[in-house]
Amino acid sequence: MGSSHTKVTTASLLVTLGIVFGDIGTSPLYVMSAIFGKNVITSDLVLGGLSCIFWTLTLQATFKYVSLTLRADNHGEGGILSLYSLIRKNAPQWMIYVAMLGCAALLADGMITPAISLTASVEGLKSLTHAVPVLPIVIVILAGLFTFQQFGTDKIGKSFGPIMLVWFSMLFILGVISMGHNWHVLKAINPVYAWKILTMHPGAWVIVGAVFLSVTGAEAMYADLGHVGKTNIRITWIFVKTSLLVNYFGQGAWALNHMDGQMLNGLNPFFELMPRWFVGTGVVIAACASVVASQALISGSFSLINEAVKLETWFRVQILYPSKHRQQIFIPMINRLLFVGSVFIVLYFQTSLAMEAVYGMALNFTMLSTTLLLMFFLRHKLHWDWIRIGALTLLFLAIELSFLAANAHKLAHGAGFTMVLMLFFIAVMVIHYLAKHVLLRKKKFVDIHQYEDIITDVSSDLAIPKYATNIVYLTSAYSVHRMEKQILKSIYQKQPKRADAYWLLHFNETEVPFQQEYDFTEIVKGKIYRIDFNLGYKVKPNVREMFSNALEDLNKKGIIDIENRYESLRKHNINADFLFIVMRNTFNLDSDSPIREIFLLNAYSLLQKIEEPPEQYLGIDRNSLLVEYIALR
Amino acid sequence: MEKQILKSIYQKQPKRADAYWLLHFNETEVPFQQEYDFTEIVKGKIYRLDFNLGYKVKPNVRDMFNAALEELMKKGIIDLENKYESLRKHKVSADFLFIVMRNTFNLDAETSIREVFLLNAYGLLQKVEEAPDKYLGIDRNSLLVEYIALR
Structure with missing residues (x-):
């Protein structure tokens, strides 16, 4: 600019x-x-x-x-x-x-x-x-x-x-x-x-x-x-x-x-x-x-x-x-x-x-x-x-x-x-x-590569009803090799969520005020992808726009295929569907937590009540959104 | 059981599951009692667990239900193995979805004034009372709240 x-x-x-x-x-x-x-x-x-x-x-x-x-x-x-x-x-x-x-x-x-x-x-x-x-x-x-x-x-x-x-x-x-x-x-x-x-x-x-x-x-x-x-x-x-x-x-x-x-x-x-x-x-x-x-x-x-x-x-x-x-x-x-x-x-x-x-x-x-x-x-x-x-x-x-x-x-x-x-x-x-830092510290991250197999298995087990063609998780892990343990849980514990492909989305904030770029990583071919958006600190993330643009870009370059997997819809040239899953933090504070943390997180949960919910802030279509809760201890 | 549970299972969109469980909490006079009774209503399909909790014990589904399941599995009474091949391979145990019913009231002209007043006031209290997932200690991600409209 x-x-x-x-x-x-x-x-x-x-x-x-x-x-x-x-x-x-x-x-x-x-x-x-x-x-x-x-x-x-x-x-x-x-x-x-x-x-x-x-x-x-x-x-x-x-x-x-x-x-x-x-x-x-x-x-x-x-x-x-x-x-x-x-x-x-x-x-x-x-x-x-x-x-x-x-x-x-x-x-x-x-x-x-x-x-x-x-x-x-x-x-x-x-x-x-x-x-x-x-x-x-x-x-x-x-x-x-x-x-x-x-x-x-x-x-x-x-x-x-x-x-x-x-x-x-x-x-x-x-x-x-x-x-x-x-x-x-x-x-x-x-x-x-x-x-x-x-x-x-x-x-x-x-x-x-x-x-x-x-x-x-x-x-x-x-x-x-x-x-x-x-x-x-x-x-x-x-x-x-x-x-x-x-x-x-x-x-x-x-x-x-x-x-x-x-x-x-x-x-x-x-x-x-x-x-x-x-x-x-x-x-x-x-x-x-x-x-x-x-x-x-x-x-x-x-x-x-x-x-x-x-x-x-x-x-x-x-x-x-x-x-x-x-x-x-x-x-x-x-x-x-x-x-x-x-x-x-x-x-x-x-x-x-x-x-x-x-x-x-x-x-x-x-x-x-x-x-x-x-x-x-x-x-x-x-x-x-x-x-x-x-x-x-x-x-x-x-x-x-x-x-x-x-x-x-x-x-x-x-x-x-x-x-x-x-x-x-x-x-x-x-x-x-401070609360953001405490929360980040409390989140547990795992190495994606250890769980590649199970995710791939879930994705190809036809006995599991299909949850969505593509499931997109927002992750706060900075490394492309890691993700929240909760995402794993969401995929295969509880009701397993079968999808043809899983996506991890991450937003990095950069020092260049109006930067707007993305990096694409294929973690498991055809199954697990990750997109890192590098946004300047003046750019508000907008998943709807940025993610679709990135997909289109990748599709043009022939890196990914967003063709619909359902015959009936493919015939009509309707693109594959995407479901976004956003994790929201909740805290289970017990008597063991230090007083400073209890105070901090209680005050933070007050702020959470007036802040814009993450899905709205990130510009995700509400109809293709699922909010899950991470209980941090 | 509640008629509404039947409705939930097969009216509206039917909910197919391999097994259905009924959970009930009894309050007992022994302050810290914590026991359960297990009943097999239909073999492999319908089970009931009655938790007998002393009046000082707060129900906690997450802990109590898991503990009961584990014990029943050890005794060989139930089978928690995942029905999905892909997950069984990785030793992930079967999934559970909890459905909690909440009451709502449809008040009409025929309802007596006393009841309208009472239920409206109760409706206000419901807004401030602890959410069922918190009170019962159920993981929010595997909880579905359904509403019973009472007349």
């Missing part, structure tokens, strides 16, 4: 603008008002805050994400789980927990992104009149946005680029005009101002927490890499960063000129840059940009969960493809979760100011996770020496841990809410991941 996206054209730059920068691009709506907060505005505060923003954007966004992390391009795909997939063979096993933490945190704070940017933009109307029903308007927009997901965003997606172009141009123009009144703000580029405010201001921690909001969208830039490619992102970033900085500095200039020695008292400097006649239009543009940002976040969450399912760190969920593009997916359960979550946040926190106080802490964990994962990427993929990696990692850790210390103050203002959410997501992921 990557190659087609790496081309750079005016159109591709516009698309990039619409997909990648929504999150970081809407930060000017709320960052400056969060920095000023309840402080008295002084030139130290303004210059210090701007200096912090400038250096944070430069070090975190430009350096860490745009120049370094974007190189972790997993066949054109980005995001924390792609990064993990890239390095998992070289990294210690516990890194999966780091990836899970990052993923859970991203989901938790993700719920705030639509809420905060929409609320902040609609609040802009308050500078016209105070009688604006902000919350109802925000909730209506949210409801529309989430309802729309099921139809896919193909059509409106085309307008995202132009909207963001208008948005960033507006940021730039408003910023330049305001800066024209006070060019002194440019002094803030000098890091001495940042140092002064951090060391001398009594509310320094709160200010740092607010500054952090200007880079919360950086992680999203990386997550959306797959849609456009790094070259497009890098080129567009120059324009985006310039517009952002000019706007922040413009807001600073306004504060110096108009508010010196006062407090904000509910004014949002962002909207104060606008002439009064423009505020209405400005709010509409801001709301549109917020919708674009929210859309990016929602699509991002869908693909994050999709990847997590494939990495077995999230339970299987129903995934739909609402548009022609294979890449665009829709996950009803996550959509509902995000909708309920963001409406709750809007109703609970009410104002963007209150949300600012909460936002960012979870994302901070995501950034820390990315830093740790990046370390292994630099070592094993770019082959840097440990000294350089160590120095870089220490730098990023120092920055991000200071932010974390600052963000920890948000706990007092309700960030506990996102922490609880984050812990909940982590719990789901860890339970699912």
Whole structure:
């Protein structure tokens, strides 16, 4: 997929603008008002805050994400789980927990992104009149946005680029005009101002927490890499960063000129840059940009969960493809979760100011996770020496841990809410991941070759009634020489299942995001076959389609024969029948099981109740399906 | 035996088997008693096993039935050899399919209010009670649940 996206054209730059920068691009709506907060505005505060923003954007966004992390391009795909997939063979096993933490945190704070940017933009109307029903308007927009997901965003997606172009141009123009009144703000580029405010201001921690909001969208830039490619992102970033900085500095200039020695008292400097006649239009543009940002976040969450399912760190969920593009997916359960979550946040926190106080802490964990994962990427993929990696990692850790210390103050203002959410997501992921491993360990695998004879005998014993012409078992054995003992039992113990041929199907997950290949092994000629599907972690298995395609392919090459064995049906050119047998795990926990396992498996069986059943997830026709149960002890 | 068992065997799709078994659980007053009585109703075709279990013993078909079969086989009373040549060769013993009957109710206008109320409430309880495969300890893969509609 990557190659087609790496081309750079005016159109591709516009698309990039619409997909990648929504999150970081809407930060000017709320960052400056969060920095000023309840402080008295002084030139130290303004210059210090701007200096912090400038250096944070430069070090975190430009350096860490745009120049370094974007190189972790997993066949054109980005995001924390792609990064993990890239390095998992070289990294210690516990890194999966780091990836899970990052993923859970991203989901938790993700719920705030639509809420905060929409609320902040609609609040802009308050500078016209105070009688604006902000919350109802925000909730209506949210409801529309989430309802729309099921139809896919193909059509409106085309307008995202132009909207963001208008948005960033507006940021730039408003910023330049305001800066024209006070060019002194440019002094803030000098890091001495940042140092002064951090060391001398009594509310320094709160200010740092607010500054952090200007880079919360950086992680999203990386997550959306797959849609456009790094070259497009890098080129567009120059324009985006310039517009952002000019706007922040413009807001600073306004504060110096108009508010010196006062407090904000509910004014949002962002909207104060606008002439009064423009505020209405400005709010509409801001709301549109917020919708674009929210859309990016929602699509991002869908693909994050999709990847997590494939990495077995999230339970299987129903995934739909609402548009022609294979890449665009829709996950009803996550959509509902995000909708309920963001409406709750809007109703609970009410104002963007209150949300600012909460936002960012979870994302901070995501950034820390990315830093740790990046370390292994630099070592094993770019082959840097440990000294350089160590120095870089220490730098990023120092920055991000200071932010974390600052963000920890948000706990007092309700960030506990996102922490609880984050812990909940982590719990789901860890339970699912560990339980899968316990279950795999409990399964008993046997050497197929020892049982070739008996299977062949059953297949040719005409006294046994024929169960199906072909029986297909799904196996989790990685080796082509092995299979679950339970499959043997299913074939000849209990009621023996005679078939002309037995098939073993296995799905391997590969690191190439959209890979879709298969390997064919003939275990016993004409009797036992095995097909291994090698699917990229972005490809959802679809047995119906993939298996039929593979069969057709093999049939054409003359390797297998899918002609019907029944004379009557062969005459009418009807292909042979296939019966799929899926094994579902049940557990018989007795008093001997360790407490940890009992707890884990009980929690897992709760997840099993809400997850999509395997046959549906694998896309098997229900009419040719038999579910059997493996009781694991 | 239940009329429904007859129906199950030869009405609807007839179920041919080499042998049919009837299993029954008696609850006894001796807390931990665990015995069985074996009756051959028709030689080689129909057998009955009565498990006499103390009121403290939970029925477990998997263990108890297998143990009884093994004992009967050792005594030479029954023959567990697989009837299929291919499997006999590999010493796989014969297969068993368990059929459990569950009650459903068809309530109509003539049913008394007391009964409608009672059976509806019971229907709710049935939803939360332990599934028969779990309660009886039968392997789910060799279990068939059939429904008796009571009027």
